[in-house]
Amino acid sequence: MDIKLGLRSNLVANLTGNTDFANADVDTQQFNLTPYKLFFPEKRQFFLENAGVFNFPLAGSSDLLFFSRQIGIDPITGQEVPINGGAKITGSLDGFELGLMDVDTRSSGPNPYANYAVLRVKRSLPGGSYIGVMGIDKRSGSRTDPFNQTGGVDTRLVFFKNLIFSAYAAQTRTPGLSGGQTNLGAVLNYQSNWLDLYQEHRKIGRHFNPEVGFLERTDCLCDYLDANFKVRPKMRRLRELNFEGFFFHAPDTHGVLQTQEWQGAFRAIFHNGSYSDDDIADVFTQRITDPFNIYKNLVIPNGLYHWTRHQLAYGSPQDRRLQVQLFERFGTYYNGHLNEARVRATYRAKERLSFSFSQQWNRFRLALPGGNFSVVVGSFQTNYSFSRFLSISTLLQMDTANTQAASANIRLRWNYRPDSDLYVIYTAGQRFASLVAASPAQFTENRFAVKWTYSWSP
Template sequence: MFCPLAAIFAANTLGGFTPTELAAQQRTIQAARAHEEITIDGHPDEAVWKRAELHDDFVMRSPELGGAPPSRTTLRVAYDDLALYVLVEANMDPDEVVLRTLRRDAFAIFSDDAVSVKIDPRRDLRTALIFSTNASGTQLEIMSLDDGRVNMPQWDAVWDVEVWRHDRGYTVEYRLPFAILGVDAEGDGDMGLNISRDHQAANATYDWRLILPPRRPTSASAFGVIEGIHGILAARALEITPYVAGYTDFSPSFTVDPRRRPNASVGGDLRAQVGKSSYVEASVLTDFAQVEADEVQVARDRFPLFFPERRPFFINGLDTFNFGRPGEAQLFFSRRIGLRDGRAIPVAAGVKAYGRSPKLVYGVLNVQTLRSIAEPPQDETEDPEVDIPAENFSVGRIAWRPTPRTSVGVLALGKHRFGDPDEAVFSGGADLDITAAGGKLRWYNFFAQTFDREPDEVVETTPTSTLTRRSRSKLGRTAASNFTYDGLYLRPAVDFTWSDTRFSAPLGFYRRPGTASHGARFFVAPRPRALGLQELLIGPFGRVVTSPDYTERLTADGGARFEARWRSSWLASYNLRAKDDRVDDAFELYGYTVDARRYQGTSHAFRVRSPSRFALGGELNYEYGQLFAGKMHQIRGRIVAKFNKHASLAGSYTHLVGHLGRPEANAFSFGFANGTLNLALNRNVAWDTSLRLNLDPSEPTMAVQSRFRWRYRRGSDIFLVYTTSQPVGTALPDATIEPFHAIAVKATYYFQARLGG
């Protein structure tokens, strides 16, 4: 009897390579010592490039996994006392080079002809620094944590790259200072390395060491090795970046008091290498005026939304403090510092020390905020803000790594208000992280406790007095275990997260504390050759959430996923989900009350995405299903238009329509949008304008952030930022939305020196 599924599996020949053979392709390259100065211009004129070992055995990752690239790519590596140098030549028809962006830090680079140098500086098989450029030399750097599971494009580093365009294609020459890589000045200099090339005319991606799906492109455990680096200068880098800034919200006042939003301010950042792979960073009167605004998200449930960290000071060394499941169950979440309900809290100073030895990883963070003095209301209708007291935050982390794939660590953190011990909170925990099977298998576990205080409780109120029960301390506990296997064909996962009813994660992020959550999936990923397909992803998933004592079932949902990827890079997917959910406490959603009771229903979700290489592309999503007692339709469209290398537009709009039980009484229909227009005069001058539109009736607003950035010298910038937020549409009667305008200007100056050596 004919079995279609068996036929699909039988079709997987992978160009004559088995998955085991592909995964076993270890790559090692010797770095050549440079005895002369290397000029970064894209031209391989220096003698060291003639002596350097040349590799041209790149392998196609997409569309033909393990196939031979149609165009040659060569790699050479060199070093001197202070930096690592990488030379990549990409051969192709020069008339076919695709170049559509000049804007720094833009992911649109990966839709151009581009090269990415990926470094695992300490070969910990977990952390990678990614340096990407397109055929014009536009730069993008990314810090990748947790073997590619967490990527931080907000990380900023000072490095150099230039491109030479010629009749064979283009050549890319990198200079990556050891100071930003954190490489030991003595001892074993081996580092993890991978090179990826995006070749748009062939709709292809090539790797120096092949990264097997579903491994992420930034998975450090899939890198090759650079050998031969030794005897580099034992000098330590000192980086200082002072700033001056001006600000106005057009109110008739002027202040330099940092406890308010000052109209004029000065401050700065410092980073010093104090030992082998050990660093200290400090920031005084930290300013985040240039940080990109968060995108609009609208909740469809009663649980908190997760917004990623974007502030530079908190990103460097973030891998050291990583603890828990990002976006789901984190004991430490850096956005708890200096932000409260969207309001920025002034940071007086922060200091961070982090580093590692062959077996240990360690880090300490301390931040002192200032008292945030509330601005007086503009008129009698505006609700007054309240002052927020100064607070001190401390975090400590140490992890022992007996092998490169095993880590045992502890984390401790706390918040304290001087003179107010009742506001002190503490958390601490231990974790175990084990990877195997070349990084495809991961088992992560943690246990933690938190010490917090319950708020004061009003027990009785009379016309003459109020009886209040003082806050009481509470000790909460949490534990988690997560097992995943990301194989080429099989991708099972099982996870468990538990926390008791007294757990609150005051300095972390927990989506659903006080529950026991159990999830599982089993996806199968055949790779047929029929119909132009590259990969299918098929399988069930499910989750059950109970009370922490397992006496009550709170939520149960499950379903199936079907996804198809074509060799042309088109993608389509369908998800079916059934859900049984108990709401314990009534809550407000879109201006209506969702009652406390049990709800059941199903949902269907469809998705289609075009290839990113198109000058005009996008994505379309549609979902239909139950929303508590009612029905919901959600449609989301995203479009990316790359007009030329100087201008591009990316935006999305999501519209929700439905009701929460009775169409005639509690219907809703609204949308929200996120969009950005990018203009780049050249690689150093850019202007981007972002739109954030939220038509949720509880807070209908339109916000615009327009940022001009001029990198006037290496590592030094001038920013001009205009921000406005305006009420739009019809708000609920109790909504308070005040119009807002502000302009900020900020200038930084980057200074680097070497200590010793």
């Protein structure tokens, strides 16, 4: 059951009980080529509505102090964890942007019961600037991890409309951990017609542990610098040329290099929306401190690795019925070689009918026993509208790295009145992806569901 109440003209309350997310979009399957986590966006409606109020970015990366997917989904297997109930209030009050959330989940498998409380407050400043605070409190039935608390302050200051300074400071509290539980960062971003500059510095403590957030890595002194020169020649079909380069340097807090990457790229953008995007060189250094399980029983051992790769990419015009994107990346990879080839295509046959196709081939040649192998990840999606109110969508996916290589999601939606729907959904395979590094076993299911929603105004 879901209830939405307008408390004031700009303040809304959402209530949910025994929540079912059968109608949520399934995750697009990916194969992880790194020893770090992959980011998958939130898909569930209760958490999506006014989600921007709770946004607390940790610099320019995908890292977030609060990530709602940590609530109600097992982060290791992707299995849904039942939600007893939840409530949130979002909007503005007396010049402040306010977000308040409380969600209770019950015990399921290895996941004990837990309660999540979140508070986010922001004060708008002139010119699009703001200053804000956030607090997160997680309590669970785990004997070894009964609580986790996170707090932070952040600001965004806009100068001269094209110069933006952002900064944050955050800290966590976790039983059994002491010291190194802070995360500090600052970003300077400059944008003009001919030049974009971006500089970021972060200091992430070894024990910084936001259990209700998303964090790719810890124990890092991360520096990132990006410069993009933009040229607009007076040529008939060419709109813009980009010459871009970035440098990423990430030692740990003791100064030992963990990751380093620098890249030079050339990009051409045309008036019809087509583009080419070519990496002249992408030079990588990566230290493995825990054996990296890249595929099934294949493990890349500890050590310091260096490799170089190159990229060619093309996107077709955006105003055509058929749109195609081609991608090829090749070069060395850890102690061997890797070729990545991707094809994405969208075809709008009619106003009511569209098809989407994507395929990625990863061809590995590693200096390990069984190191010559391939992984194929692909999807095929169709969308058809019988009318403005009745539609059906199908999504078929394949990942040969998974035990169950194929999955399917079929969804029929009837919007029989404003904000009221009837869903008929069938899912076979994976719904939500894992949020941990490497490639753990994913939870799969065969599920048929019917969901009816009805909304009214008192």
